Amino acid sequence: MSESRSAPAKSPVSPTLSIQTHDSCPPAETAIVDNGIGEFNDAAAPLHEVAPLSCFARDPAGGVVGGAVGRRWGRCCELQQLWVAPQHRRQGIGAALVRAFEAHAQTHGCTASTWKHSAFRRQISTARSGTTASTSMLFIHTQS
Incomplete structure (x- = not known):
């Protein structure tokens, strides 16, 4: 060609x-x-100061059933991937992973969080506010 x-x-x-x-x-x-x-x-x-962050949900045998993977830089963290195994979904594990990811980022001085992926935007919005997000947007959550 x-x-x-x-x-x-x-x-x-x-x-x-x-x-x-x-x-x-x-x-x-x-x-x-x-x-x-x-x-x-x-x-x-x-x-070069960008650093990885992650947290994982494990079953009693230690197997990974979900995870949140991202990075941090300065006072901001970015959640890049969020996944929960199908048989463990709709039980609050995703929301718990997001909260754990943010809490871990805060131990590194992060005060702002961003999420860019549409697969979990609605779930994060629902977990935070009890409503449903109907449009595509970038969520930026800032801790006061």
């Missing part, structure tokens, strides 16, 4: 630059963009 590439177009910003569009992500050019973003982010924030 050949790549489709447009002829260079004059840049509306500078007469010495040209802009090309592609139907793929050429590896060399993509690497330049990735490296540029990495250098910018490293200069702007100490991303």
Whole structure:
């Protein structure tokens, strides 16, 4: 399959630059963009300080029946994954995992929590407020 590439177009910003569009992500050019973003982010924030966080629900035999996995950085934690085994769902385990995850993050100085995944947005909202979330949104919970 050949790549489709447009002829260079004059840049509306500078007469010495040209802009090309592609139907793929050429590896060399993509690497330049990735490296540029990495250098910018490293200069702007100490991303090497991002640290993992997790908690797990276990059955009496020690088997994992649920888990909350995420990360923390500075005063913020992010819950990235929440899972409960099908036979253990709708028993409050997910909500308990979220509470345990937040409590553990607080021991590291975190005062704000974010969740981005739609699979558990409604369940977290329900666990917190007793209502149902009907729209997609990013929840940011800040401890006072």
